[in-house]
Amino acid sequence: MHTMWKGTISFGLVNIPVKLHSATENKDIPLRNLHKECHSPVKYEKVCPVCDKEVTNDEMVKGYEYTKNKFVILEDEDLEAIKDEQEEKAVEIVDFVKLEEIDPIYFDKSYYLSPNDGGTKGYVLLREALEETGKIGVAKITIRSKEHLAVVRIYKNTLVMETIHFPDEVRNYQEVPNVPEEDKIVAKELETAKLLIDQLTTEFEPEKYTDEYRTALLDLIEQKRKGKEVSTAKEPKKPDNVTDLMEALEKSLQKTKTKAKPKRKPAAKKKAATARKQA
Template sequence: MHTMWKGTISFGLVNIPVKMHAATENKDISLRQLHKECQTPINYEKTCPVCKRSVKNDEIVKAYEYVKNKFVLLEEDDLKEIQREQQDKAVEIIDFVKLDEIDPIYFDKSYYLSPNEGGIKAYGLLRQALHETGKIGVAKMMIRSKERLAVIRVYKNTIVVETIHYPDEVRQVTDVPNVPEDVETVKKELDTAKLLIDQLTTTFDPGKYQDAYRHALIHLIEEKKAKKDVTTTTKEPTPDHVVDLMDVLQASLEKARKEKTKPHQPKRKTVKKQTAE
């Protein structure tokens, strides 16, 4: 499993060297866009609408748009310095709370933690302490140049880091339109709805849930492959030395024809002098 990050987790005077690994993976099927006429993949280039040309990466700078068309330019060195300052800090557990105190709307992405060299004993200590107390740790850490709020908990026998959103990243429910405050509910309808919920209640088994669309798409792709219903991309034309040579030959031929149609001129005097010598 690929190591994404190395660092330490600390609580009190305990420091645990750890490695971080992605706990989930994106199984979405990526589809390419082809030009219908020649079946060639479409390219997306970075272009400047003012200069009317494509731009290279070394021509691009970062900026923050504080009002429409007004930017604050940010130097790459300044951004790297801020990043270094934060990365030098250990992942420090700030508080311990109960998992059910955090609403699922705050949760973002999961990462597995494994002990790094010399961290096995401390890793086991934290895992056992979290398990027996039923608590999770709230911490801050740097991931991909962004300071993240995270919780540290136990999943099966592994310590997991779960990034969570900051409160100001979660939109207010009062901003959601057309949500009714109070709705009068008929008791008979409510009892029927509760009965239906009881009948559908079961123990959560993640293995029974599958992405039906993804499986159907995979089946469709394999079916088309089996029927040879495929296409081959037209190779993009590249400059050829033969073509360049033909251009030169054609230009030379035109020049020779023009020279041939010119009236004959006597030899220069310099040539006669060379002959006399």
């Protein structure tokens, strides 16, 4: 399993060397956007609308738009300074609480924690202490220049760290439109609903739930592949330097002709020529 972060878990004066591993993975089936005419993958370029040219990564800076089209420019040095101050490579547990006290709306992403060199005893100590007390740890951690609130808990026999949203990241439920405060519910309707819930109540077995859409899509892709309903993207044409040069020369020549003005004969020469014709 890929290690994405190394650091320590600390609570009190106890420091436990750990490694962080992503506990979940995205199983979405990646579909590319192709040009309908030739089935070639479509490229997405970063283009400046003012300069009308493609912009490379080293030509970009970060900015915060504080009002329409007004930006505060942040240099890499500014961001690195803040990052160095905040990123101490530690999961610092600041409180212990009960899991049921945290509403699931706060939970974001899960990571497995494994002991790093010299951290086995401390890892087991924290795991057993959480198990015996029935508590979870509330911690702070900085990942990829962003500070996260997190909880450390036990899953099976493994410590898990789950990032959770800060309170100001959870939108106010009172702003949700058209939520009824109360309504008149017929007693029979309520009893029937409760009976249906009782009939469908069971123990949670995650293995029995599958992504039916993903399965159907994979089957469709495989059927088309076996039926040879496949398309090969055409290789993009390489620019012909000779043709490009000739085209550029012709355009330049045309442009020069357009700009060129007809030459006028000097007045004296024009009169002399007229006199000769009359003679």
